[in-house]
Amino acid sequence: MTHLSTARTIGTTDRPSAGGRSGGSDRPGLMNRLGSAGHRARSFARVVGLFACLVVGFTTIPAAHAAPAYEAYLDLPTINGDGGAGGGLNPVVPLDESALRAALDEARADEVAPQRYATLLHQYWLVVSTRNAAIDLATWNPARGVRANQNTFNLVYVNYFRLANQHPEFWWAGLAGIAGGSFASGFFDLGDIGGVLDVPGIHQLGNAVADLLRATPEELVRKVPADIRLLATEGARLSVEDLAWYQTRLMIMQKHIFTDLVPMHEAYVALGMAGIDEMYAAGVIDADIRAAWQLIDSHTPGGYEDALVRMTDREQNRVIADQWDATSAGRGTIGRILTYMSTVVGKPALPGVLAPGVFAPATVRADVAGRTVALRTPLPDFNWADRDTRWTYITGDLVPRHVDMERNPPFAAAWLGESFWNKLARGRVIQRIPELIADMTTQWRIGE
Numbered sequence: 001m002t003h004l005s006t007a008r009t010i011g012t013t014d015r016p017s018a019g020g021r022s023g024g025s026d027r028p029g030l031m032n033r034l035g036s037a038g039h040r041a042r043s044f045a046r047v048v049g050l051f052a053c054l055v056v057g058f059t060t061i062p063a064a065h066a067a068p069a070y071e072a073y074l075d076l077p078t079i080n081g082d083g084g085a086g087g088g089l090n091p092v093v094p095l096d097e098s099a100l101r102a103a104l105d106e107a108r109a110d111e112v113a114p115q116r117y118a119t120l121l122h123q124y125w126l127v128v129s130t131r132n133a134a135i136d137l138a139t140w141n142p143a144r145g146v147r148a149n150q151n152t153f154n155l156v157y158v159n160y161f162r163l164a165n166q167h168p169e170f171w172w173a174g175l176a177g178i179a180g181g182s183f184a185s186g187f188f189d190l191g192d193i194g195g196v197l198d199v200p201g202i203h204q205l206g207n208a209v210a211d212l213l214r215a216t217p218e219e220l221v222r223k224v225p226a227d228i229r230l231l232a233t234e235g236a237r238l239s240v241e242d243l244a245w246y247q248t249r250l251m252i253m254q255k256h257i258f259t260d261l262v263p264m265h266e267a268y269v270a271l272g273m274a275g276i277d278e279m280y281a282a283g284v285i286d287a288d289i290r291a292a293w294q295l296i297d298s299h300t301p302g303g304y305e306d307a308l309v310r311m312t313d314r315e316q317n318r319v320i321a322d323q324w325d326a327t328s329a330g331r332g333t334i335g336r337i338l339t340y341m342s343t344v345v346g347k348p349a350l351p352g353v354l355a356p357g358v359f360a361p362a363t364v365r366a367d368v369a370g371r372t373v374a375l376r377t378p379l380p381d382f383n384w385a386d387r388d389t390r391w392t393y394i395t396g397d398l399v400p401r402h403v404d405m406e407r408n409p410p411f412a413a414a415w416l417g418e419s420f421w422n423k424l425a426r427g428r429v430i431q432r433i434p435e436l437i438a439d440m441t442t443q444w445r446i447g448e
Contacts, residue, residue, distance in 0.1 A: 069099075070107040073120040082323070083255030086141025093123045095138055097131060100124040114282035122284045125263035125275075132266065133159035142251035145244065149251055156258055157181045158420050163265055165416055168409065169296050170265060171304045172311035174416050175402045176257070179348045181423050183250065206235040208440040209379070216446065220375040223364035227340040227383050234333050235341075242331060246338045249327040253320045260319050261311065264289070273297050289314055305403050312399060313391075321387055328385035339385035345436065346384060349423050351415065353401045356380035357439070359393055375446050378439035 078089045088095055104124050107117045114121065130137040135155050142149060160177030163170050210232040213221055221229070264285055267275030276293040279285045292310035295303035328335045347355040362381040365374045382389030406412050 068103075068106050068110065070103040070110075070112065070117060070120060073103055074107075074112070074116045076119040078119050078122065081256070081259060083142065083252045083257075083259055085143065087138055088123045088126060089259070090119050090123070093120055095123075095127055097124070097127045100127060114278055118282035118284055121279065121282050122263060125267045125279075126259060128266045128270070129159075129258070129262040133162075133262075135159075140255060142248050142255060146247050146251075153251060153254065154420070154424070156254055159262070161416055161420055163262075165413070167265075167269065168406075168412070169299065169304055171308040171402065171406050172261070172315075173265065174406065174412070175308065175312065175350075175399070176261075176315070177416070177420070178350050178402070178423075179398060180254070180257075181420060182346055182348045183342070204437055205440070206231060208437055212377075212440060212444045216375060217366070217368045217373065219366040219368045220364055220373060220446070223366050224375070224377075225362050225379075225381060227336055228362060228377070228379055230333055230337050231340060231344075231379075235337055238334065238337065242334045242338065245331060246327070246335075249323070249330070253323050253327075256323065257315055257319055261315060264293070268293060268296070301407060304406065308403070308406075309395070309399060312394060316391060316394060317387065324385040324387070324390075328383065336383065336385075340380075340383045343380050343382065343384040348398060350398065350401050351405055351411075354397050356382065356384070356393060359397050360389070361443075371448065373446060373448060376443070378436075378443035 073093050076090050076092055079091075080087065080089050094100060100120065100123060104117065104120055107120070127137060130140070133155055135152050140149070140152055157177050157180050160173045160180065164174035164177060167173070209228065213224070213229070213232050216224075264276065264279055267279055271278075273293065276285070276290060280287070280290045288310055292307040295307040295310075297303075324339070328339050343356050347353070357378045357380040360381045362377045362379050363374060365372055367373075382393065384390050405415060
């Protein structure tokens with residue numbers, strides 16, 4: 001009511017009197033105009049004030065930042081560390097070296113705990129490793145078969161020799177190239193699958209064992225290692241599919257070893273112990289292998305030798321031990337036959353090293369017609385797939401002979417510097433078949 005009364009009073013006072021001249025005769029129009037202008041001014045001021053508040057508000061709200069590049073790669077598991085599939089360790093993590101490096105540098109700068117970016121870190125050094133080895137990690141897939149992987153299979157060993165020649169303190173890399181290259185030689189023979197199955201020498205080897213067993217007293221045959229009896233009685237059942245399966249198993253183990261051990265070598269080359277310590281903090285390597293690198297970093301022959309044993313132990317007894325078990329047990333008795341055949345023909349091309357059948361020949365004794373009779377064979381008394389006996393051979397002959405070579409630097413440089421392809425050609429199994437058959441006929445001995 002007050003508001004309305006005031007409005008009417010203002011209206012009455014401002015109305016001009018009839019017939020008289022008033023000094024305020026223009027006042028009503030002026031006031032109306034001023035009132036209207038004032039209203040507009042106040043409205044404009046309110047709009048300006050609101051706009052100013054909005055501007056100030058927007059400038060005080062923090063700008064949204066893009067998520068760090070490494071965020072998508074934190075806490076990821078390693079799902080392809082065993083080499084069974086193509087590509088890297090986890091498909092979420094890229095294979096582009098520059099992208100990996102940028103994400104890794106950012107994670108380090110933000111002081112992210114290394115164990116959270118372990119897979120990113122491992123994959124970065126794996127990509128560096130394959131780049132230096134001229135291997136295409138994206139297409140390195142053992143499941144694709146021999147033809148697709150044959151070049152990569154050999155480049156792995158070429159790279160071991162590259163590391164050993166460029167860094168003489170890397171004794172394990174030298175041993176991996178020499179001993180692994182011996183497996184590569186056999187792999188080449190298996191690569192021509194159809195031809196190998198038709199080679200008379202392969203058949204003669206199995207037939208020679210079978211003939212010798214038939215001429216051996218039953219009491220001794222029963223004590224002959226089962227692998228020798230399988231070679232004689234079941235070897236003829238080997239098929240193209242069996243050999244292809246075995247080749248794939250070898251290629252998986254080869255990639256597993258490379259994936260585990262080569263990246264730490266590249267990290268040490270690039271960053272020294274700082275690179276190794278980061279891998280240890282991330283959980284990529286354990287305390288034992290970190291100690292191996294500390295021994296290498298001591299730059300003493302004794303340290304190099306100790307590191308060689310530790311790295312070889314990691315390779316054989318942790319990285320691929322389960323895979324050898326699975327291979328040996330695969331495809332019924334075929335797995336045992338194939339792994340034993342690898343043992344028979346697998347003489348590492350290392351100066352002074354003994355063939356497995358010479359290092360540990362199968363010798364048995366039995367009571368035959370009331371007297372003790374012994375059988376000594378030129379065949380190994382162990383299967384390379386079996387952990388304990390494999391390790392006995394490695395530490396009893398292979399590693400000591402490699403140490404002997406490495407402790408003679410001029411000789412080591414000459415031997416390791418020889419072309420891998422020359423080593424490969426000398427180790428071809430086909431070339432050793434006549435020697436093996438000769439051993440069968442001259443060293444299979446029965447006596448007291």
